[in-house]
Amino acid sequence: SAVISQKPSRDICQRGTSLTIQCQVDSQVTMMFWYRQQPGQSLTLIATANQGSEATYESGFVIDKFPISRPNLTFSTLTVSNMSPEDSSIYLCSVGLLHRAGNTIYFGEGSWLTVV
Amino acid sequence: DAKTTQPNSMESNEEEPVHLPCNHSTISGTDYIHWYRQLPSQGPEYVIHGLTSNVNNRMASLAIAEDRKSSTLILHRATLRDAAVYYCILSLQGAQKLVFGQGTRLTINP
Numbered sequence: 001s002a003v004i005s006q007k008p009s010r011d012i013c014q015r016g017t018s019l020t021i022q023c024q025v026d027s028q029v030t031m032m033f034w035y036r037q038q039p040g041q042s043l044t045l046i047a048t049a050n051q052g053s054e055a056t057y058e059s060g061f062v063i064d065k066f067p068i069s070r071p072n073l074t075f076s077t078l079t080v081s082n083m084s085p086e087d088s089s090i091y092l093c094s095v096g097l098l099h100r101a102g103n104t105i106y107f108g109e110g111s112w113l114t115v116v
Numbered sequence: 117d118a119k120t121t122q123p124n125s126m127e128s129n130e131e132e133p134v135h136l137p138c139n140h141s142t143i144s145g146t147d148y149i150h151w152y153r154q155l156p157s158q159g160p161e162y163v164i165h166g167l168t169s170n171v172n173n174r175m176a177s178l179a180i181a182e183d184r185k186s187s188t189l190i191l192h193r194a195t196l197r198d199a200a201v202y203y204c205i206l207s208l209q210g211a212q213k214l215v216f217g218q219g220t221r222l223t224i225n226p
Binding site: 004030031033042043044045048092094095096103104105106107108109110 | 150152158159160161162165203207212213214215216217218219
């Protein structure tokens with residue numbers, strides 16, 4: 001299994017500011033992912049964090065708004081830039097581990113952001 | 117990604133079995149069927165996955181239809197801690213990113 005730690009776990013942010021969320025994994029993983037879960041909604045994939053290269057963003061998400069870093073195989077950051085109340089969400093880090101029977105995906109506990 | 121269809125909500129009683137259905141009529145031959153659940157105020161957690169044969173683990177069983185166009189997650193004896201949103205997701209072998217639908221919100225009555 002993989003243990004994923006996210007910081008901060010919860011924060012209240014002012015409109016127009018930026019916040020960086022950290023994701024630390026207890027083992028080296030090839031791929032890390034960032035998801036967003038808006039209130040009452042399901043999870044939406046933001047991007048794949050690639051080690052040593054630029055992140056791969058899903059449709060509707062752009063680097064200027066959600067810059068991502070991946071300096072090594074156990075750590076990634078997601079920045080939510082120039083926040084507005086619409087950015088109030090849970091942001092989740094995810095990794096996959098390959099087993100003989102296939103992949104198992106693990107999630108962090110999430111970072112709960114409220115923008116006021 | 118192939119789409120799955122689940123009921124928005126289901127309700128069951130504690131200590132009774134729960135059968136959570138999932139339809140995936142456009143599933144391809146290489147799609148695995150994954151189930152994840154999200155307990156209140158937590159990130160999603162893995163429950164079970166399978167390809168063609170029924171699967172059992174300590175958390176649940178997965179029954180897959182012969183034509184693979186539907187599957188059922190079975191919780192053999194529900195507890196209050198099983199109250200969660202359950203997601204049925206199709207994913208290619210080796211794929212590590214998941215496309216979530218709306219899932220089924222399961223309520224367990226004491």
